[in-house]
Each structure stands twice: as structure tokens, then as C-alpha cells.
Amino acid sequence: MAIFRHIIQNCFQNLRYFGTPELNFCRHKSFWCNNRGKETPKFFDGFELEKLFVDENVQKLLKSLCGFDLNRLYSWRLINSPSRRHYALMTDNMYKEFLSKMASKAQYFLQFVPLKEPRPNKAETLSVDSDIAGHDPSKIIFVDISHDSTERDRAIVVREPNGRLRTALPEEHFRMNRIFFDKPDRPVREPPLFHLHSDSDGQIVCGDILLQTLARDEHEFVLDWACNFYEPDDHKFVELCKCIFENTIKEQKLSVLHSTRHFGTLAFYMLINNYYFELIEFFAQNQNISGVANTIRLLRIIYPNWTTTIPSNFSDLDVLKEYLNQIEQQINDNKELKQHSSSNIHLKGDEYEKTKILISLLNNLLKSGEKKRRQTAV
DSSP: OHHHHHHHHHHHHHTTOSOOSSOSSSOOBOTTSOOSSOOOSSOOBHHHHHHHHTOHHHHHHHHHHHOOOHHHHTSOOOOSSOOOOOOOOOOHHHHHHHHHHHHHHHGGGGOOOOOOOOOOOOOOEEEEOGGGTTSOSSOEEEEOOOTTSOTTTOOEEEEOTTSEEEEOOHHHHHHHHHHHSOOTTSOSSOOGGGOEEEOTTSOEEEOHHHHHHHHTTOHHHHHHHHHHHSOTTOHHHHHHHHHHHHHHHHTTOHHHHTTSTTHHHHHHHHHHTTOHHHHHHHHHHTTOHHHHHHHHHHHHHHSOOGGGOOOTTOOHHHHHHHHHHHHHHHHHHHHHHHHHOOSSOSOOHHHHHHHHHHHHHHHHHHHHHHHHHHHHHO
């Protein structure tokens, strides 16, 4: 019976469903969900969130939200070896064909960074040999340096001074890989730009150098460098992305990451952390009806509810009308609750004002969309 229990526990640890301190047999909250006091309408565990992010419909909608600005995608960048300028004489057809090739090539720059849960910072005990305890005061690390092993599956174990033999922690695994298989583009020490610290509430926040860099609107540069330095499932990479995303939302700088490979992850982060008002407001202010409609479609996928299912034949304007009716009904229900109830069920003050502003923006967007549709029909 004990062996069977051990097998079951290991299976659930691999699925990341086991080991929460509150319960012995339940899912744990995803690390991509923030803990900054903003309530989320749904519980997300790590395995479910990874599966949701790679869903075909979610990926398609996120890609549509990213935008496709060729001037932005081919903008000036700091690189090591710039290529020589090339001048050519072209006919109109050749020029159009060249632009088409550049547009298809630009799709490569919009490939999303994988959204992964961080590797658990735990080591598995392989054996305990008390006979050799105290033989050496230092840890002894054994590394498989065969060339057919990858960085991910390379066998690395640690012998503790007390005789315990365990698997390497993620940081130890990374350091040993760096020693035997160096990568010239990755410095050994973590750049000061990526340093984070804890505030008075214990939350991880951006460091001073990172804040100065973000103040210059260099979000894409920082995230690109982080993708090169860290692995997607590195705990520090997840914390860094969360800090940058929170700063971007707080400073209302979504346009800085629009038409980049990081906007899809940012939009997904905003939706799972109850920032969808800010995302819809961003597209509404830019008169992007398709962006608003696809954000609403994403909301319906992430938070499924049969009463608010969007028919497949609905146009962007139809989706916008339906969502507008729902939030207007929410405002009316909120007024009735305030009149007939003293409970705290109704919307909070800031949410109420934010919803009214959003209704005004969506009404203006709907009017302009209806006007364009009538002009097109004529």
C-alpha cells in the first residue's frame, strides 16, 4: 500500500497537481497569476494554463491582437554585426512582390515566447549513505558530459557532506551546464538589469535599473534579452516578465509592446489576471474594433459560460453590441443592488467608474463602426 501511495504521489508531482501546503491532494495556483490583491474570476493551475495558452483558437486570437506594423517589426535594433545596405532598381510589380516577401518574413518576428510554469525548486533524494557522512566538507557534483545529452535531460547529481545523494536544483543544473558547455552570448553573472527586489508587502518588484530602462520605453529590448539569457521555465524569467507586465499596465504603455512577439503573452497575462478592462480600453481608444471583439472572444474562451456563448456567425460589431448590452445590464443591476441592499455585492467605486468610461468608449466605437459599415454598403 505504501509503494502504491508513493507512485501516485510521484505521478501528481510530475503533473504539478500535488504538494500545495493547504491540501495534500489538490492543484496549485499558476505562477503567472499575480498575488497583488486583484481578484481573479477563475482559479488557474499551471498545467491548465499552459494547455490553454497553446490552444489553437487562443493562439489565433492572440496573434490577431498583436498587430502587424511592418515599420515596427523592421525598426532600428541594436545588433552585433549589421548587414550592408543594398540598393536595387525595381519595377512596380517587383516592388510589390518584395514587400509581400518582407511581410511573410516578418511573421517570424511575431512568434510567441512559450508560456511555461517555472521548474519546481526541489531535489529528489536518490540515496542516503551514512557511512561516508563527513568524508568531505564540500558538496561533490557529478555531471554527465556526453555530447548526446541535451541541457534539459543531462544527468546531474549532488553528493551532500552528510552522505545524501540528490538530483541537482534548477540553478545548480544551469550553472553546471554553463561550465561544461559555455554560451558566449550569455554572461555568467546575471545582468544588473534583471535584478528584482521585494517591497514592504513582500511582493517582487522591478529594480532601479530596470525601472529606468522601462521609463525609456525599452520594454522589448529587456524582454528580448531575458529570452536569450533565461529559459522559458526559469523562475526568474517568470518573475521578471510579471514585473515588466505589471509596470506596463500601470503606466498604460501597452502600445510599446504592440506589434511585437511579447504582446500576445502580455494580453494573455492581462486576461487571466482580471485586467481585461484595460486591454479592451486600449483597443477602443485606438479605434480597433477587431481588437475589442477578439478580446471579448478570448474572454469567453478563458472564462466559459453557456449564457454568454458567442455564435460563430457573429461579426465584430455583433460581438461588440452583445458585450455592451451585458456591461450596461451589469451597471443597472449594480444600481438596483445599491438601492435595495446594504451588502458589498455590487461593484466597487473604481470598478463602477471604470465600467462607465468603458461603456462610453465602446458606444463611440460602435457608432463609428456602424457608420463605416453603412458607407461600405452604399
